[in-house]
Amino acid sequence: MPALWLFVLVIVIGLTGFFLGRARAMKDAGGDIRNLHSLPSYYGSNVMLSALIPSMGLLVLWLIVQPMLIQVNVASHIASNNFADDGALNLIMSDVRRVADGLNTAVSQGVMTAQETQNLVGAQDIRGMLANLGVALGADVEDYVLIAAQEYRSLSNWGGWLMTVAVIAAAAIGFTLAYRSTSSTQRARNSVEKVILGLLIGAASIAVLTTGGIVFSLIFNTIEFFKVYPAADFFFGTTWAPSFGGGSELGILPLFWGTFYVSFISLLVAVPIGLFAAVYLSEYAGPKTRGIAKPLLEVLAGIPTIVYGLFALLTVGPMLVSFFGKDGTLGVNWMQGGTAVITAGLVMGIMLIPFISSLSDDIINSVPQSLRDGSLGIGATKSETVKQVILPAALPGIVGAILLATSRAIGETMIVVLGAGAAARLSMNPFEAMTTVTTRIVSQLTGDADFSSPEALVAFALGMTLFVITLCLNIVALVIVRKYREQYD
Structure with a gap:
């Protein structure tokens, strides 16, 4: 059957x-x-x-x-x-x-x-x-x-x-x-509730076991990589030049520089726009405006990242070249091609806006109304109430929303592939093409490479290093959030 x-x-x-x-x-x-x-x-x-x-x-x-x-x-x-x-x-x-x-x-x-x-x-x-x-x-x-x-x-x-x-x-x-x-x-109720409790514990355990399985798979393959490639050259090397014929240079610094540079630009775009949009929707917009604007804003979260990548490649990149290219409006010749850090950063920032605005909006709305009433009652204006009462009280949640957006930015692949290029370099120029860790992971695992070679195993080392760094950032952020939460509880 x-x-x-x-x-x-x-x-x-x-x-x-x-x-x-x-x-x-x-x-x-x-x-x-x-x-x-x-x-x-x-x-x-x-x-x-x-x-x-x-x-x-x-x-x-x-x-x-x-x-x-x-x-x-x-x-x-x-x-x-x-x-x-x-x-x-x-x-x-x-x-x-x-x-x-x-x-x-x-x-x-x-x-x-x-x-x-x-x-x-x-x-x-x-x-x-x-x-x-x-x-x-x-x-x-x-x-x-x-x-x-x-x-x-x-x-x-x-x-x-x-x-x-x-x-x-x-x-x-x-x-x-x-x-x-x-x-x-x-005692049927006791029996049923014990079974339901067991099912709930099992469901909660799946996430923990899955995380453990992912970490262990990364650890074992990372250890295999460091058996065939020196760890010092990997962590402190400034050149990324894999060669499946041998003689590869696999320095991680250019990849992490590109990753954090693109993420930084995207957050510069997403955080102020998303936070200002959340403040407007929660504190100033009327019910009709909010009912229309918030769903339209959240539509951005449902667009596939490949569409954002195509938007970066076909629209944003050429538009930036028309301004900052040799024959552009400004005539400054800063940008040689459409694929650049600023292209991927701008488009990724647009993608992150609904993550920050929607979460921040919900967090601001959860601030007790009594805080607003007390501030207004002692003569504070609406803007003073927002700046000095509501935003400080909602700060832990807003930081959490920004962290979620940061994690999404660091792990993004398709926008970077199509918008930022594939060049691994250390440069401060946002108009140059660069690449990121996630892009290189995909590249190293694509093709007929022998999985016992350093060129293939390096993908797991990249993933493990990225996991450790983001974990450390989250721990530091949680400490900061806890400090502010104790202040406003």
Whole structure:
């Protein structure tokens, strides 16, 4: 049975358990809800969760583990002289899965029976059959690949049937045990709340475990990089010149200079505009103006970054050249081309405006009205109230909004790729092309580079270094925010 239909069947079993469990509890209480320990819905929920949790957990686990076990089993039957390394074996297994899918299509469309697919012998028979189904195979697909596909399909089908039986059995057992234990004196609410608490803890743990997995993957690959490239040259080198043929210079300083330079310019644009917009919307704009302006401002947050990148490349860059280029309006020849730090910084600043304005607006609105009334009551003007009461009280939240925008700016890639260029250099001139850490990470992991080479592993070192720096910045910012929060609490 397909996993989707199995999922639907388990949901139906769970919903059935909810209504039957609820009805059983009411029957045992003689139809009087006052004789129940818990509300009727808790009894139904207890039966439903008892059926859903074990079966759904088994279904998810099965869908994760089965493909890995089948792949290992089938791969072990492929002779080692047919592939040179693990990468070649993965390519072979991708062909195996593709052919197995074609065999399944043949059976589902009634072209042949499952037994007939197992009786096919040789590449020509299977290739001809799959060609009729529109599944094209390369000329280099050998007989052993097609034979492995037959085995892969057979094991997948057997695994699918075993999964169906096991999942339905788990749902039925959970349903039966919970239903039989349902009575008016059962502490159903306690049981349900414990299960819900466990689910909430599990959901919260996913974020922590995911963060840990990301950090550990970066750490291990960073250690491998420093085994093949000196750490001192990486952290203090001023030249970024990777060469996949050998002899690379992988100094990080030009990349971080470009990253922080672009981020600094973008914040110079976004912070004042976003903060002023938030103050106007929260303190001066009327309800109608606010209802129109705020949604329009937040539309900027929904625009894909690739669109911003194209805007920087096709509109902002040429416009800046028309002002600051050799033949521009000012005739100063500061800007040689459209890709420059100022191009990416301006466009990224536009992208960050809704992050700062929307969050700051919500934070300013959360300042107690009593502070406003007290300030106005002692004779302060509206502007004095905003400057001396509201903004200081909302400062911790505003700093948090700016930090969020900073993190977004540091991690941005597409705008920098299209707007800032790809030159790694140390320069104070904002009209020159530069590159950033995130752009180089993408560049180093693109192509056919050997992942054991410094040119590929350096991407993980760049990511780890960027992670540590942003973490330190956030810690410092939290200390500052806590200091101001104690002042205004």
